[in-house]
Amino acid sequence: MTQWANSLPGFERTRHQISNIKTIVNGDRATATADVVANHYLDKMFWQITGSYKYNVVKEEGEWKISQMTFLAKSEKGDRQIINEAVEEASINPAPYIQRQQTKQAVIHFLTSLEEKDMDKLASVWAEDAVQDMPFSPDNFPKRVIGKANLIKHYADWQKISGKANFTENLVFYPMQDATMIFAEWRGDVEIITTGRIYKQRYGGLFHVVDGKIELFREYYDPIVFKYAFGLDEAELSGNTIALCAGKRQ
Structure with missing residues (x-):
């Protein structure tokens, strides 16, 4: 979460399109997967990354909590330099x-x-x-x-x-x-x-x-x-x- 917070607020805007959500529950453990297309904008820069999320979830004291998250990148387009620019912007105005x-x-x-x-x-x-x-x-x-x-x-x-x-x-x-x-x-x-x-x-x-x-x-x-x-x-x-x-x- 800290890594996301160090960069995400630095973008002017982002858009995450989530699809194909699937969950499997096995007692007090579960997994959830989803496909994602994430668009990021800053000034005139643009970067898109496509991939999938996998969440491992456990039930503790009656509440479901995320124990692990994995992101698998499949493809990307645009300018990756936008990430460095966003990190710099977020450092000036931290989340x-x-x-x-x-x-x-x-x-x-x-x-x-x-x-x-x-x-x-x-x-x-x-x-x-x-x-x-x-x-x-x-x-x-x-x-x-x-x-x-x-x-x-x-x-x-x-x-x-x-x-x-x-x-x-x-x-x-x-x-x-x-x-x-x-x-x-x-x-x-x-x-x-x-x-x-x-x-x-x-x-x-x-x-x-x-x-x-x-x-x-x-x-x-x-x-x-x-x-x-x-x-x-x-x-x-x-x-x-x-x-x-x-x-x-x-």
């Missing part, structure tokens, strides 16, 4: 399906970079004018960090203060109408070296991703859990808050 995949992948890269403590990978996820909002940050901690350079500084000591970390085991995505936006929920389970405590947190995050880079990350989390994991109450009493939490992961 919502492709954009949603890019949006999800940027979030995954962000969280796995924290798990792996790969600071180069972490730096690569941000747009130059990226913003991270943290509306529930405790007192004396930033509510907002603006710009890629400042975000890199914000996470600079992550390798020093964290041990084993897991952010993606329970990651759930909620797609939005705008394919560049997504809401995610995940749980954090992190060893905090500075206190010896395990930081167990539940997060919500609103992300805006453009061209594979995070432009906005609005992070929601429980500040009480955060303060305990990093020993902020004790640090406030001793006046050593900054030393305990330098480079914290919020």
Whole structure:
């Protein structure tokens, strides 16, 4: 599907003529075949391909789902260069399906970079004018960090203060109408070296991703859990808050 989505939206129009449809059902498995003539148009270019589809289908929990699709090309005419032109056009204006995949992948890269403590990978996820909002940050901690350079500084000591970390085991995505936006929920389970405590947190995050880079990350989390994991109450009493939490992961 990704391959189709990388090219099909780049054509000005397409027309698929389906005929000779046949199905064979055998219990919870089935096959379906059909002949097709597909016409593709872009500017003054034209390309036609003729062939047949074969679908393998399985029944899972009462619903039929495609397990495999095969296309057998028989003949073609016109200019194949139209495919490259369509791919280029689609890359400039990606289909919502492709954009949603890019949006999800940027979030995954962000969280796995924290798990792996790969600071180069972490730096690569941000747009130059990226913003991270943290509306529930405790007192004396930033509510907002603006710009890629400042975000890199914000996470600079992550390798020093964290041990084993897991952010993606329970990651759930909620797609939005705008394919560049997504809401995610995940749980954090992190060893905090500075206190010896395990930081167990539940997060919500609103992300805006453009061209594979995070432009906005609005992070929601429980500040009480955060303060305990990093020993902020004790640090406030001793006046050593900054030393305990330098480079914290919020």
